[in-house]
Structures are given as structure tokens and as C-alpha cells.
Amino acid sequence: MGLREKGMxxxxxxxxxxxxxxxxINVREADTSFDYGVLPYERKTVDHIRFGVINLDKPPGPTSHxxxxxxxxxxxxxxxxxxGTLEPCT
Amino acid sequence: MVVQLHESVDRKKINEVVEYFKGQIYQRPPLRSSVKRTIRVKTIYEISILDVRDKYVLLRVLCDPGTYMRKLAHDMGLMLGVGAHMRELRRTRTGPFKEDETLVTLQEVSEALYVWRNMGNDTYLRRIVLPVEVSTVHLPKILILDTAVDAIAHGANLAAPGVAALTRDVEANKTVAIYTLKGELVALGRALKNAEEIARMDKGFVARTTRVVMPRGVYPKHWKTKSETGS
Known part of the structure; x- marks a missing residue:
């Protein structure tokens, strides 16, 4: 399977x-290179955190800030x- | 939302008033707010009474972003003639996020971090922290060629030749999510044309970049500076 297919x-x-x-709608055919970038589910843990979101159940009391x-x-x-006070994005 | 009425009202009247707030409503932002205090039109898509106990009314509301629930509760009190205020509020959905298995507590976050840091196991952490792309699944999407990625990461607008694929719901003036062909979120933008038009274009801008997510330099630079084109 090509990277484009995996990404989509x-x-x-x-x-x-x-x-x-x-x-x-596919407009242009080209695939994407193995040399840079990464499939989102194959990010290293630190990058996964850096580009991550949490659907957090905020306790009542403390502000979202x-x-x-x-x-x-x-x-x-x-x-x-x-x-929207629900999902802090790390 | 739990609305506390200042006096008991019979159920039939509550039903009538709640029904009245369905559809378009007018709201002026409260005194203590950071937005311009002009009257705004908001839509209440759904509103239903889940429970009534004495002076407490439990409501489920599906509304536009930026609708003031506290105001809604107050206005219901005026309509009922007894006064009312918002007692409790819980957000059950926002964009693609719902109260499902992805919803986690601070305690769970802290435990997953502990397991990763002290036992070198990131399985739990990856169940709790989701890829940033998950927050954009509800948006129309444009996938771009590798050659266009770094220009967008630098904040440039997206031009037609950089488009590899897009979803049919891309519409002029609506927010779009811009991804690499690997599915990495590069930026958010505002579409300048509809999907069908963009698919046929071979030059010109198709989206204005509004918020960049990917750092610069992840993909190689493919645009030419003035001196490079000159030589």
C-alpha cells in the first residue's frame, strides 16, 4: 500500500x-515521499504528545485556563x- | 443544563416556554464578556426537558457555538414570570468531541504519563492523547502535494497546483483542514472556492491559510526566492 493510501x-x-x-475528489496523482514527514499514528511518543489532543473531562471548580x-x-x-472548555490541545 | 426556577411553575407552562426557545434567538453578550456587545442571532437546534423536579429543570440543548446558556436560563425565567438562573452546566459535545471512550479525567492522564515515564510503556498514553488530526475530522478537507507543504507551514496561502485531493463539502468562505498526503494536519484555512471549482483549477489561490499547525522545515522548501528565479 502506498503512503498516500495509508494517509487517506x-x-x-x-x-x-x-x-x-x-x-x-482526487485531483492530482502524485504520492508522498518516505524521506520526510510521518504517518500520524507512527509519530514518536514525544511528537505524539506535541501534536496531540485530549478529550478531557474537566472537574467542576478549576477554570479551563x-x-x-x-x-x-x-x-x-x-x-x-x-x-470550548472540553478539549485541551497539547 | 440545570435551570433553577425562583418559584414553582406547572409543567405545561415550562413545556410551552422551552418550546418557544427552539429556533432563532437573540442574545446580547453579558456585561462581563470579551466580545463586542451587539445583539447576536443564535440558533437553538434542539432543546428538550429531561427532568423536572420542583424548581429544578434539567435541559438538553444543541446550539450554535457562543450561545450563552446562562442568558438562556435567565430569559426562560422572564418568560415564565418567576425568574430563573442557571444552576449547573455540562458540555456533552463540541465539534467532533463527545462523551465517549476518548473522554478522560485528569487522574487517567496522570496515570498514563506515569506508566510511560517510569515503565517505558506508551500504550495507555496513546489511548489518552489523540493525534491532533482527530480534532479536525468534522471539517472539509484538502490534501496537498509534498512540494506545497513547507510554504503552507510558513503561512502562505494554498494555490491550485498544490492540491492533490479534496472532499466534496469544501465550500467558499468555509473553514477547511489542510493535510499532507500522509494525513498530517498542516494548517487550517478558509476556502476561496467550492470543491468542484478547485478540482478544475490549474492556477490561482484556493484557500487562505489562517492557522498553521506543522512546524517549518518538516518538508523541504520548494518555492523560489526572487534571487533564485533571477539567476
Whole structure:
């Protein structure tokens, strides 16, 4: 299987798991190189964390801002944010 | 959301008032808010009463992002004529994130980190931290050629020759997620044309890059600077 097929397969898998569907139009044929970049599910653990999201069940009490600060410290990362008080993005 | 009524009201009246809030509503952002305080139109797609106990009403609401629930509760109180306020609120869905097996507590996060750091096992961590791409599954998608990746990572807008594939729901002026052919999220953007048009284009911009996720230099640089084109 080519890398392009694997990449699209990954996107389709996570999309369908959340109940959405991708209807693709292929425009240009080229495949992608093995020499740079990485399949998202094959990232090294540190990169997986760096480009990761958590669907976090925030306890009532602390603000989302505070929880993001804790997550940053737990993971030792300098950038983290949250969207809609539910999912801090590491 | 749990709404606390300031006086008991009969169920029939509560049903009527809740029904009234279905569809378009008008809201002015509260005094303590960071956005411009002009009246905004929001849509309540679904609203249902799950339970009523004395002065407490448990509601399930599906609404536009940025709808003020506290305001909704207050306004219901006005309509009921007894006053009301929001007592409790829980977000059960946002974008593609739901209360499913991916929802984890801080305790679980901390345990998974412990197992990884002290036992060198990242299986649990990978179940808790999801690839960033998961947060964009609900968006229309454009896959780009390797040669276009680093320009986008530098913040450039996406031009037609860089497009490898796209989904049919790409629509002008709507947010799109831009990925490499390996499925890595490069950036978010705003589409400038519809999917069918983009598929037929061979020059010109197709999306304006609004938020870059991939660091620069992961993919090789493929654009030419002025001095390079000149020589």
C-alpha cells in the first residue's frame, strides 16, 4: 500500500469513527515521499504528545485556563490551549 | 443544563416556554464578556426537558457555538414570570468531541504519563492523547502535494497546483483542514472556492491559510526566492 493510501485511510478511519464521512475528489496523482514527514499514528511518543489532543473531562471548580496550565506542567510542554472548555490541545 | 426556577411553575407552562426557545434567538453578550456587545442571532437546534423536579429543570440543548446558556436560563425565567438562573452546566459535545471512550479525567492522564515515564510503556498514553488530526475530522478537507507543504507551514496561502485531493463539502468562505498526503494536519484555512471549482483549477489561490499547525522545515522548501528565479 502506498503512503498516500495509508494517509487517506487514516483520515477516513478517524473521520468515520466520529460519525462523519469524507467524499474525496482526487485531483492530482502524485504520492508522498518516505524521506520526510510521518504517518500520524507512527509519530514518536514525544511528537505524539506535541501534536496531540485530549478529550478531557474537566472537574467542576478549576477554570479551563487553570487546567490547561496543569496539563502543560504534567507534559512539560510550552504550548497548550483549549477549545470550548472540553478539549485541551497539547 | 440545570435551570433553577425562583418559584414553582406547572409543567405545561415550562413545556410551552422551552418550546418557544427552539429556533432563532437573540442574545446580547453579558456585561462581563470579551466580545463586542451587539445583539447576536443564535440558533437553538434542539432543546428538550429531561427532568423536572420542583424548581429544578434539567435541559438538553444543541446550539450554535457562543450561545450563552446562562442568558438562556435567565430569559426562560422572564418568560415564565418567576425568574430563573442557571444552576449547573455540562458540555456533552463540541465539534467532533463527545462523551465517549476518548473522554478522560485528569487522574487517567496522570496515570498514563506515569506508566510511560517510569515503565517505558506508551500504550495507555496513546489511548489518552489523540493525534491532533482527530480534532479536525468534522471539517472539509484538502490534501496537498509534498512540494506545497513547507510554504503552507510558513503561512502562505494554498494555490491550485498544490492540491492533490479534496472532499466534496469544501465550500467558499468555509473553514477547511489542510493535510499532507500522509494525513498530517498542516494548517487550517478558509476556502476561496467550492470543491468542484478547485478540482478544475490549474492556477490561482484556493484557500487562505489562517492557522498553521506543522512546524517549518518538516518538508523541504520548494518555492523560489526572487534571487533564485533571477539567476
Amino acid at each position: 485511510g487514516f483520515l477516513n478511519k478517524i473521520t468515520e469513527k466520529s460519525g462523519y464521512v469524507n467524499e474525496w 487553570e487546567v490547561v496550565a496543569w496539563i502543560k506542567r504534567m507534559f512539560n510542554v510550552d504550548k497548550a490551549g483549549h477549545g
